Amino acid sequence: MLTINNLTKSFGKKTVLKGIDFKISEGEIVGLVGANGAGKTTIMKSILGLASYQAGEITIDGKMVSTTSHQALEEVGALIEYPGIYPFLSGYDHLKLFSENNTKEELDEIVADLHMTDYINRKAKSYSLGMKQKLGIALALLNRPRLIILDEPMNGLDPQATRDVRELVLKLSKKGTSFLISSHILGELEKIVDHFIILNKGKIIQAMSVEELNAGHSHYVMLTTTDNEKAKEVLTAAKYELQVDRSVKIKMSENADLANIIQVLYDNKIQINDVRHQENDMEESLLNLLDQKDGGKA
Numbered sequence: 001m002l003t004i005n006n007l008t009k010s011f012g013k014k015t016v017l018k019g020i021d022f023k024i025s026e027g028e029i030v031g032l033v034g035a036n037g038a039g040k041t042t043i044m045k046s047i048l049g050l051a052s053y054q055a056g057e058i059t060i061d062g063k064m065v066s067t068t069s070h071q072a073l074e075e076v077g078a079l080i081e082y083p084g085i086y087p088f089l090s091g092y093d094h095l096k097l098f099s100e101n102n103t104k105e106e107l108d109e110i111v112a113d114l115h116m117t118d119y120i121n122r123k124a125k126s127y128s129l130g131m132k133q134k135l136g137i138a139l140a141l142l143n144r145p146r147l148i149i150l151d152e153p154m155n156g157l158d159p160q161a162t163r164d165v166r167e168l169v170l171k172l173s174k175k176g177t178s179f180l181i182s183s184h185i186l187g188e189l190e191k192i193v194d195h196f197i198i199l200n201k202g203k204i205i206q207a208m209s210v211e212e213l214n215a216g217h218s219h220y221v222m223l224t225t226t227d228n229e230k231a232k233e234v235l236t237a238a239k240y241e242l243q244v245d246r247s248v249k250i251k252m253s254e255n256a257d258l259a260n261i262i263q264v265l266y267d268n269k270i271q272i273n274d275v276r277h278q279e280n281d282m283e284e285s286l287l288n289l290l291d292q293k294d295g296g297k298a
């Protein structure tokens with residue numbers, strides 16, 4: 001569907017995209033994740049022919065896209081930065097204005113899926129930030145696009161609206177629509193994307209599936225004992241990896257099993273009062289990854 005090869009872009013002397021390569025196939029949901037300024041919006045604008053680039057190639061279904069070549073974009077929907085909204089038109093007027101080939105039923109389905117029915121006929125000047133954002137997403141879905149590009153779509157959305165957007169994305173992807181969705185919050189995309197592209201300072205530092213990212217998770221056991229300080233000493237002496245914590249927090253690995261830990265404590269006459277397990281989350285995995293790739297300066 002979409003192929004990006006060696007995309008390179010500079011603003012003056014500053015190179016903000018450094019040889020970006022990735023592909024999105026039909027029905028695939030790809031998450032573009034990176035800190036502020038990593039280059040997410042610039043990639044999306046380049047795909048949409050809104051930003052020029054110095055080197056590389058972007059093709060949609062084999063057709064080139066650039067600031068002067070737009071034909072391939074006929075089947076692409078997008079929400080980039082803030083949605084362009086006319087205050088004196090209703091939400092529904094916007095949908096009718098930008099729709100070229102949707103039936104009334106299709107428009108009503110988008111409105112219902114995004115739970116916009118209550119206010120879709122009100123003038124947009126009365127909309128909250130989240131309502132405008134949802135209208136922007138609805139506009140990106142018009143004309144049955146085969147690829148939809150959403151830049152930080154969850155910005156300003158409450159938990160229910162975030163869920164509505166997620167469900168809608170999944171529903172459309174099952175019908176074959178491809179998605180490129182950016183976020184600076186990994187967890188926001190975790191529930192829907194097939195692949196993550198992790199961007200740092202204009203470079204892809206990792207491209208992987210959700211399962212691969214999950215595999216980088218760590219598992220900790222947290223013990224409360226009759227003497228935590230002594231427990232920390234004896235476990236450190238026994239070569240367990242401890243984290244700084246009020247409780248005795250042990251990083252579990254292949255050679256750290258709970259039975260051995262209990263034995264070490266028992267031999268030292270320390271009793272366990274409480275045991276808890278903790279997984280680190282995806283955000284932490286990502287930060288670990290950035291640390292490894294960038295010497296901690298990400």
Ligand SMILES: Nc1ncnc2c1ncn2[C@@H]1O[C@H](COP(=O)(O)OP(=O)(O)OP(=O)(O)O)[C@@H](O)[C@H]1O
Binds near residue numbers: 016036038039041
């Ligand atoms: N018009 C511009 N002129 C000069 N530099 C720009 C311009 N637009 C973006 N940049 C720079 O390009 C880099 C990438 O910006 P971009 O907006 O793509 O990042 P982003 O990952 O989308 O960040 P955010 O999460 O903050 O939106 C940043 O260093 C930014 O300062």
